[in-house]
Amino acid sequence: MHATIQAVTDRIIARSQEHRSKYLAAIAEAKEQGVYRSSLSCGNLAHGFAACSADDKNALLQLTKANIGIVTAYNDMLSAHQPYEHYPQILKQACQEVGSVAQVAAGVPAMCDGVTQGQPGMELSLISREVIAMATAVGLSHNMFDGALLLGICDKIVPGLLIGAMSFGHLPMLFVPAGPMRSGIPNKEKARVRQQFAQGKVDRAALLEAESKSYHSAGTCTFYGTANSNQLVLEVMGLQLPGSSFVNPDDPLRLALTQAAARQVCRLTSLGTEYSPIGELVNEKSIVNGIVALLATGGSTNLTMHLVAAARAAGIIINWDDFSELSNVVPLLARVYPNGQADINHFHAAGGMAFLVKELLDAGMLHEDVNTVAGYGLKRYTKEPKLIDGSLVWVEGPTESLDTEVLAPVTKAFQPNGGLKLLKGNLGRAVIKVSAVKAEHRVVEAPAVVIDDQNKLDGMFKAGELNRDCVVVVKGQGPQANGMPELHKLTPILGSLQDQGYKVALVTDGRMSGASGKVPAAIHLTPEALDGGLIAKVHDGDIIRVNAETGEISLLVDELELAQRVAEKVPLRHVRYGMGRELFSAMRASFSSPETGARSTSAVDEYY
Incomplete structure (x- = not known):
């Protein structure tokens, strides 16, 4: 071994x-x-x-x-x-x-x-x-x-x-x-059409056609x-x-x-x-x-x-x-x-x-x-x-790969490590998947763009407010806040900004996706905003460093100033009712941190 x-x-x-x-x-x-x-x-x-x-x-x-x-x-x-x-x-x-x-x-x-x-x-x-x-x-x-x-x-x-x-x-x-x-259409083609739609270059009919050819x-x-x-x-x-x-x-x-x-x-x-x-x-x-x-x-x-x-x-x-x-x-x-x-x-x-x-x-x-x-x-x-x-x-089974562009032997691995990194710093602990992130995009230090709802980013993107280096911070997305939804809707927008030459990253106490891709995404940040996490004190324009090479995630704001800031309250208006969400309020409140499995606490914790 x-x-x-x-x-x-x-x-x-x-x-x-x-x-x-x-x-x-x-x-x-x-x-x-x-x-x-x-x-x-x-x-x-x-x-x-x-x-x-x-x-x-x-x-x-x-x-x-x-x-x-x-x-x-x-x-x-x-x-x-x-x-x-x-x-x-x-x-x-x-x-x-x-x-x-x-x-x-x-x-x-x-x-x-x-x-x-x-x-x-x-x-x-x-x-x-x-x-x-x-x-x-x-x-x-x-x-x-x-x-x-x-x-x-x-x-x-x-x-x-x-x-x-x-x-x-x-x-x-x-x-x-x-x-x-x-297999349907190539995944690269699907991703291209998604980004074109986000940029307003193709209409919804073209997007739906691409998606339907992929999921068919x-x-x-x-x-x-x-x-x-x-x-x-x-x-x-x-x-x-x-x-x-x-x-x-x-x-x-x-x-x-x-x-x-x-x-x-x-x-x-x-x-x-x-x-x-x-x-x-x-x-x-x-x-x-x-x-x-x-x-x-x-x-x-x-x-x-x-x-x-x-x-x-x-x-x-x-x-x-x-x-x-x-x-x-x-x-x-x-x-x-x-x-x-x-x-x-x-x-x-x-x-x-x-x-x-x-x-x-x-x-x-x-x-x-x-x-x-x-x-x-x-x-x-x-x-x-x-x-x-x-x-x-x-x-x-086969002793050699039949396509070394897809599946490589250990001696010719695509990279020497698995590409999953633990990030640590004053913001807490998060995970980042860099196996699809190019080396030149793995370190981002830029001003924060703070939102509490992923749907807000689309309007900002279309208004040209994101045409710059930035770290998009989406807070209030943890297990206790709203059940930790995936934020995959952000992918085409962030990917488009990256393709335009901007240094961009995502920081969130929510999830990104099983399909986390080319944009560096520090996700599952713990403690979450609702549980006293420092992410609740991040303001627009604060400099954040996401370094997937060294494993650092830091809010570059003076400690004295941070101590004086009051954590912004996580808005819960949208999670209390509708689509059955009201049925799970007690379970949501009992969720543990992502690092402990985002589990609903139960007697199993006491017994085992």
């Missing part, structure tokens, strides 16, 4: 010892109950299988056959999740073929940041992760199940499912992906944002079948992999031969593996919160120092938009997950000695699935 990666892992193990031991004791206690539905009364059990077929009822009565709960995030508005419509029947049939039963345990919400971007509904996005976690737990709480299959892909859905799964860590669980849509069919969006980062991280953590992340929805291989996932989870139950509860699979080493893979591919900054929250649900404590220290030594091996011009289908064709895992294992960057849903040892993930004569098999 690489010395730094081993040292970070050891530090996490030591830091988490008390909490992790309590968590493992809790799932061991649950495991001792045996076949869980055996504890149900006759009335309980009758309710639980009332709608089942006679064969399934008989199987469930025997207590010798597994019952698999399906938790699905299906809806047909969200392209990534539309393919899930028929998955429950496919999974049930596959379970029946190996002598088991499957039931849909729960449906969880799945919202799309791409639809709600810049809209009031975006303020429910991060909150939806907690709702999904709770809904997952409610679905599995009937005590009817010996294992579970989790159907989710996108931004907050996968983290929510994983957090909910940790409450039932004594059960084996597999995530079942559905794959990305096939069922499947996950093809850029490397949070959804595809989720899939890559899950696979390297050993929670999905090898090579299953990026097979298109209409590929016959996708059906075979879905059926195989159902059969495999049956083998992993306590009634099978390879009992592997998810609470044991998710451990300190698998968490580090997930972080390393994220960094090596320039993945979504949203995972700096989601992985922290999911790990905490399993009694494991990680922080941004861990991310930063790992990022310093993990090389960047992938160039996928917004870190390059290729999309996730190109990454998959170039060698994909099998080549990535092989390269990182050979370089000592991943822990091989971990258990996975496919069996012991991460080397299983250097193989890729194939359909040969109609049968699903795993064969050795």
Whole structure:
């Protein structure tokens, strides 16, 4: 193992010892109950299988056959999740073929940041992760199940499912992906039209045409944002079948992999031969593996919160120092938009997950000695699935990249580090993703342009007020203030200013996007404005330094003057009512800081 990666892992193990031991004791206690539905009364059990077929009822009565709960995030508005419509029947049939039963345990919400971007509904996005976690737990709480299959892909859905799964860590669980849509217009062309629209050079019809050619069919969006980062991280953590992340929805291989996932989870139950509860699979080493893979591919900054929250649900404590220290030594091996011009289908064709895992294992960057849903040892993930004569098999993956402009070997990495930096200074702590930021744009020292609503920037841009070097400061966007919406609406404007030769950066206590791109963006700033953060005292014209090379974020104002300033009150008028936001006021108020996962505080903090 690489010395730094081993040292970070050891530090996490030591830091988490008390909490992790309590968590493992809790799932061991649950495991001792045996076949869980055996504890149900006759009335309980009758309710639980009332709608089942006679064969399934008989199987469930025997207590010798597994019952698999399906938790699905299906809806047909969200392209990534539309393919899930028929998955429950496919999974049930596959379970029946190996002598088991499957039931849909729960449906969880799945919202799309791409639809709600810049809209009031975006303020429910991060909150939806907690709702999904709770809904997952409610679905599995009937005590009817010996294992579970989790159907989710996108931004907050996968983290929510994983957090909910940790409450039932004594059960084996597999995530079942559905794959990305096939490639549309090049991402560079999409970004160009967006900037032209922001500049008033093309009309809305031209913008809509470009967007529709990019997001054009069922499947996950093809850029490397949070959804595809989720899939890559899950696979390297050993929670999905090898090579299953990026097979298109209409590929016959996708059906075979879905059926195989159902059969495999049956083998992993306590009634099978390879009992592997998810609470044991998710451990300190698998968490580090997930972080390393994220960094090596320039993945979504949203995972700096989601992985922290999911790990905490399993009694494991990680922080941004861990991310930063790992990022310093993990090389960047992938160039996928917004870190390059290729999309996730190109990454998959170039060698994909099998080549990535092989390269990182050979370089000592991943822990091989971990258990996975496919069996012991991460080397299983250097193989890729194939359909040969109609049968699903795993064969050795490529030993060389088929396109070194998209996927590079460690010896010819695109850059020597992962491109995710921790920023520290008097403004607090923030993260910045620089894998897509050119070296000449990584240091910005300029006057602040302060706003408390991302929608205000468009008018300023059109009025020519931003034609200068500036650091745009968007405050009042943290978890407690308004649920931490993504501020991706700012990207075309800031990108246009940068293209005009101005030095620009973004500083915010909110989120930018899983698609954070070429403009340096210091995001997730903590403490947030509503929680006493210095960002609440920033005035227009104050000089701010964002230095992604040295890891500095500073407000260059005399300390005495800052001490005399009164923090500007964060306006909450727009978050109290409308689009369902009023339903979540209590949850929003209880959110922790982004570095601790932006979690809704709960009894799990007291117990673990």
